[in-house]
Structure formats: C-alpha cells, structure tokens
Amino acid sequence: MSRSKNKRQLITLTNSRSPISESYRALRTNIDFSSIDEKLQVIMVSSAGPGEGKSTTIANLAVAYAQSERNTLLxxxxxxxxxxxxxxxxxxxxxxxxxxxxxxxxxxxxQMTDIPNLNVMTSGTIPPNPAEMLGSNRMSAIIEHLKSQYDVILIDTPPLLAVTDAQIVASKCDGAILVVDQGRVKRDIAKKAIQNLQAVNARILGVVLNNVKRKANEEAYYYYYGTQE
Ligand SMILES: Nc1ncnc2c1ncn2[C@@H]1O[C@H](COP(=O)(O)OP(=O)(O)OP(=O)(O)O)[C@@H](O)[C@H]1O
Ligand SMILES: [Mg+2]
Known part of the structure; x- marks a missing residue:
C-alpha cells in the first residue's frame, strides 16, 4: 500500500479479524438493529471537540458496511x-x-475506493462558508438524490461544540453517532454535545467511547494506527 505523508490505515482492512475490527462490525449490527420500523440510511458521526476519533470511526464503519455487501457511500x-x-x-x-x-x-x-461496495465523496476545496453550504437546499437535494443510489450513506462532520456545521448536517440525517474520547472529554462537555444534537431533533443512535483505558504501552491495540498528521 502506498504511503503518503497523510496516509491513514484502516484496521478493518489491514486486520479484519482483530477484536477491534469486530467492534466496528458490532457497531454496524447495533445500528441495523436499533431501527426496526424506520429506515436508517443516512448516518453521521460527530463529537464534542476536535480529534476525538470521528473520521477514524466513520471510515472503519464505512468499510464494515461495505464488507456486509451494502452499497455504501462515505x-x-x-x-x-x-x-x-x-x-x-x-x-x-x-x-x-x-x-x-x-x-x-x-x-x-x-470516487470508487479499492474496497468493493465503497464509494467516497471527498470534501472538495475548503470553502469560506462551510455552515452556509451545508445548510443549503442544494445539500439536502444532494442527500436525497444519493439516497436513491446507495443502501447506506455515512457522513463525517466537524466537532459539534466548535462550529454549527455538524448540527446543520444532523438535521438532514436519519441518525447520529457521537464519538467521545474518554480520556479527554469531561462528562458535561459530552452532555452539551448531546444537547446540541437534540436541539435539532437528531436521533442519537449511540455513543462510541474512544481511547478507553489508553496507556502508552497499549499502542499496538489502538484501533487506528499509522502516521500521525
Ligand atoms: N483509538 C485510537 N487510538 C489511537 N489513536 C487514535 C485513536 N482514535 C483516533 N486516533 C488518532 O487521533 C487522531 C484524530 O483522530 P480522527 O482524525 O479520527 O479524529 P477526528 O475526531 O476526526 O478529528 P478532527 O476533529 O480533527 O476531525 C488521528 O491522528 C488518529 O490517528
Ligand atoms: Mg475528522
């Protein structure tokens, strides 16, 4: 696999039998079972603050969905x-x-990825007005259009407490997953993030605790590993 400076490895690909990869599959299964009557097709991930593991979680979840033969878009x-x-x-x-x-x-x-059933729509050039763009009718129309083409659409967003982008996206999704870096984020901050999602009537599907009992010598067991940015 080529390795550019910012290359990130996905454990669901590099070590799909590891317990950590299994936990992503469990997350997928839990999401599938959390809604019997309503369709959960568009799911976003966010967190209270930066660097809690949102992108790592949604990317591995996307691989887990694709591996279950569902046509998936990140x-x-x-x-x-x-x-x-x-x-x-x-x-x-x-x-x-x-x-x-x-x-x-x-x-x-x-764009197609190397992973069967997984396509990706990257951010594109960083605009000066992200919140306005994400809140636009055009953004809603894009999601609606994509719903007819994919079984599952997973959306990565910025931190909830920093900017309004994630809240805006949440109002256009069927459900949201909150990633909480357990070693870093205090309970009241996580609560605030949940309130932000509730304020736009987002359906919170669950909380993913990241970095549970993280110790310096446990590096090999972290579910994400690779070059740090
Ligand atoms: N469980 C973990 N163990 C070790 N490193 C991790 C873990 N989860 C995330 N990281 C590392 O922490 C950094 C931030 O992770 P990630 O990019 O997924 O977070 P993020 O919430 O998307 O950040 P941002 O708010 O900047 O978008 C990454 O460099 C990733 O390698
Ligand atoms: Mg991110």
Whole structure:
C-alpha cells in the first residue's frame, strides 16, 4: 500500500479479524438493529471537540458496511479539516463543496475506493462558508438524490461544540453517532454535545467511547494506527 505523508490505515482492512475490527462490525449490527420500523440510511458521526476519533470511526464503519455487501457511500462533510481523501488515497480536487457550488455534478465527484461496495465523496476545496453550504437546499437535494443510489450513506462532520456545521448536517440525517474520547472529554462537555444534537431533533443512535483505558504501552491495540498528521 502506498504511503503518503497523510496516509491513514484502516484496521478493518489491514486486520479484519482483530477484536477491534469486530467492534466496528458490532457497531454496524447495533445500528441495523436499533431501527426496526424506520429506515436508517443516512448516518453521521460527530463529537464534542476536535480529534476525538470521528473520521477514524466513520471510515472503519464505512468499510464494515461495505464488507456486509451494502452499497455504501462515505461523504466527507468536514469542510474544515477533511481527511477522507487521505484515508482512501483519492484526489480531493473536487468533492462535496464542488457539487454544492454547482461546479460539478454528483456523478463527477463520487470516487470508487479499492474496497468493493465503497464509494467516497471527498470534501472538495475548503470553502469560506462551510455552515452556509451545508445548510443549503442544494445539500439536502444532494442527500436525497444519493439516497436513491446507495443502501447506506455515512457522513463525517466537524466537532459539534466548535462550529454549527455538524448540527446543520444532523438535521438532514436519519441518525447520529457521537464519538467521545474518554480520556479527554469531561462528562458535561459530552452532555452539551448531546444537547446540541437534540436541539435539532437528531436521533442519537449511540455513543462510541474512544481511547478507553489508553496507556502508552497499549499502542499496538489502538484501533487506528499509522502516521500521525
Ligand atoms: N483509538 C485510537 N487510538 C489511537 N489513536 C487514535 C485513536 N482514535 C483516533 N486516533 C488518532 O487521533 C487522531 C484524530 O483522530 P480522527 O482524525 O479520527 O479524529 P477526528 O475526531 O476526526 O478529528 P478532527 O476533529 O480533527 O476531525 C488521528 O491522528 C488518529 O490517528
Ligand atoms: Mg475528522
């Protein structure tokens, strides 16, 4: 596998039998079972603060969905600090921001990954007005269109407490997963993030605790490993 500076490895690919990969499959199964009557087709991930593991979680979850033979699309709606293009080694010349600004069509920016059943829409060029873009009617129309093409759409977003982007995206999704870095984030901060999601009537599907009992000598067991940015 080629390794650029920002290359990120996905444990669900590099070690799909590890207990950590199994936990991503369990997350997928839990999401599947959490909704019997309503369809959970568009799912986003966010966290209270930066660097809690959102992108790592959604990328591995996307692989887990694709591995279950579902036609899966990962959208990088973190228009501030996008990473999906690094994770899947694809270009970020065009992406979500290009479609919202009508520079490209959806078909032009959806890229195949090396993983069967998994396509990705990267962020595109970072715009000056991410929140406005994500809140646009065009963004809603893009999601609606994609719903007819994919079984599952997974969306990465920026931190909830820093900017309004994630809240805006949450209002357009069927459900949200909150990633909490257990070693770092205090309970009241996590609560605030949950309140932010509830304020837009988001359905919180669950909380993923990241970095549980993280110790310096446990590095090999972290579910994400690779070059740090
Ligand atoms: N469980 C983990 N063990 C070790 N490192 C981790 C773990 N989860 C995430 N990381 C590392 O922490 C960094 C941040 O992770 P990630 O990019 O997934 O977070 P994020 O919430 O998407 O960040 P941002 O808010 O910047 O978008 C990455 O470099 C990743 O390698
Ligand atoms: Mg991220």
């Amino acid at each position: 959208i990088d709606a973190d228009l501030r600090k996008p990473t999906a293009h690094h994770t899947f080694s694809v270009s970020n010349r065009w992406g979500l921001s290009s479609v919202i600004s009508k520079q490209c069509t959806i078909e032009e920016v959806v």
